[in-house]
Amino acid sequence: MASERSVPPTLSEVAEAAGVSRSAAARTLGGYGYVSPEVRERVLEAAERIGYRANALARSMSTGVTQTLGVIVADIANPFFGGVVRGISDASRARGFDTIVLSTHEDLDEEIAAVNVLIDKRVDGIVLASAALSSASAGHIEQARAHGVPVVLVDRAVPGLDLASVVIDNRAAAREAVERLLEAGHRRIGFVWGPPVAERPRRRRELIDEAARNLWTDGERLQGYLDALDDAGIAFDADLVTVGPKVEQHAQEEVERMLSLDEPPTALFCTENDAVTGALRALRSLRLRIGADVSLIGFDDSSWAAVMEPPLTMIEQPTLALGSKAADVLFAAIDGEQSATGLHTLQTRFIERASVLAPPER
Amino acid sequence: MASERSVPPTLSEVAEAAGVSRSAAARTLGGYGYVSPEVRERVLEAAERIGYRANALARSMSTGVTQTLGVIVADIANPFFGGVVRGISDASRARGFDTIVLSTHEDLDEEIAAVNVLIDKRVDGIVLASAALSSASAGHIEQARAHGVPVVLVDRAVPGLDLASVVIDNRAAAREAVERLLEAGHRRIGFVWGPPVAERPRRRRELIDEAARNLWTDGERLQGYLDALDDAGIAFDADLVTVGPKVEQHAQEEVERMLSLDEPPTALFCTENDAVTGALRALRSLRLRIGADVSLIGFDDSSWAAVMEPPLTMIEQPTLALGSKAADVLFAAIDGEQSATGLHTLQTRFIERASVLAPPER
């Protein structure tokens, strides 16, 4: 083997190989100051020959800039966040930035640790899908800003915090979906993926609070559901909202319970991918047909939804756009622009397929 | 506001605040050498008070270690890679390592650039799902090793390269799936997600080469398909293998073509998620029933497959385990253990559901 070394060459070694001073080599490679064409040529040749690559750590040390963005999401294996991260990553790459991705498993302590890691690594900015629910639990976000690291929230806003956030209009999207169900004639509409509490809140306010306490988006979607019901003059029924652990299997059980009520729902609104598949499992186990027996609308479109029998009417979230927009806003903040604040709302897309029919005659 | 600063405090500032030397503060915070209890107390208090956090860049500069792993995948938005990255990320975190994730969009040039970025950032190791197909195009991998950065391949092996790789047994998994179809009585079995060439190779060898040239896993899966056919004494029919762009829509078109042959396939083996949904779209458009008319087995199980009508028989890949195993092997290599070489093969799981029935009577 020709180059059998395990330590990368340094600037000094380039200079030595070229027979010039470290400074001259630095100026050539750094593209500043005066360098004679002859020296420049020698340095470039030497750098090429010994395979020199600048140490990004050392550069960051002296420039104070890492050209790196930190990204914190709940779970990178979740396709939704996968899309968001991809959007951030592509947008960053276009600006010559790299991304460090950290998963928090939706745990606030892990999120705080993640923010600290990113501060320590001196990232130039952070995109955060936060599990924090109010300004009271957002101390770590404040700390990042105090350390001079701009933060942009994505997917979730933190009420009461004056922070740039890139989100979708969850409330309006949920409302639209439920309105479609109402238009089709449904009056009993189940809400799948309610708050993860053990005991079912009977009061409406309580339910909303619990949902919002768990996840901002969930609170918004529940609100949208209630908005549509209110407009139609339909009374809220606590039995038509699932509660309990947010896992597919539990969603199934809750939907089965719901469909076994004396007055079961004739339509379901599912606010998450696993809520949809959980609900479909329930329909299957009760031998009910999608659409004909129970209409359904879900959040988070996927290519699978289109090949179901019947194809599912879904709400598509612009995951890539969410990510790239967040990156753009963050870059604006890094560049010191004032515009990089407030709420940026992206549009969802209502994809009408065939899982919504009129409720069955009784 | 109390702490209205935008530059993080340094070790020197801690020392100054505690009224001791930089060295004493360093010894306290670094946990080495002698420090009197009194000084120790003062330093700790001062560090706490001014919110000191060690600069990871500076530390890495002098220790030569970053506690960071680089991860390079084709597309982080792909649920398969999402799982792998999650596995790597969780395993790394358990060892106090962070991960930098780069997407290459399955482009070798981007992959080379990504490797260079990681070398520059002095990551301690790289997990790579490479688009390189032979040792001839793996110069960048060699370069990483020459720079002292250990590399572990995941999901894909590079033939002819002596490198640690963590993969599944694609060939055996494909073979098993096709055997199941044969056992059910099928003799005409379509292979969905063949090589992305414009013109259909007629010769078997040519087809395999094309598939392998595009992606190692695809070549292996095609081999497994042919293995099973060979064992059953069934002649290979080039018309039963899709060719062309690897997108869902094209898979649909190719499957439609296939099903319109004089002797159409009675079963389909799909080697990828989008191949499955593409095939299902084709069945839908031709009004054919899954199982009853055309049996189907696919790669990459998802919760959707279980709620299809009928539920789909699938091959599940251990994405998380693939990632965590890759991380483990990489850590072994970082620790200088010799064991960290060769091929590590993980098991797939064959999930039998209900999309495989006997071929229809003609």
Added chain:
DNA sequence: CGAAATTGTGACACCGGTACCAGCATTGAT
């Protein structure tokens, strides 16, 4: 021909840690 302007060079301080080392007290042993 000499002063000023231009062109090019190497020395060096700095970023913020790590870790080695010389040296000073204090204590105990001989």
Added chain:
DNA sequence: ATCAATGCTGGTACCGGTGTCACAATTTCG
């Protein structure tokens, strides 16, 4: 009383870049 061992401290070199600056060499121009 002398010396060694022990406890603790501050000074300092180093990691590998960036970028300023003093200064030397060459060219330009009055």
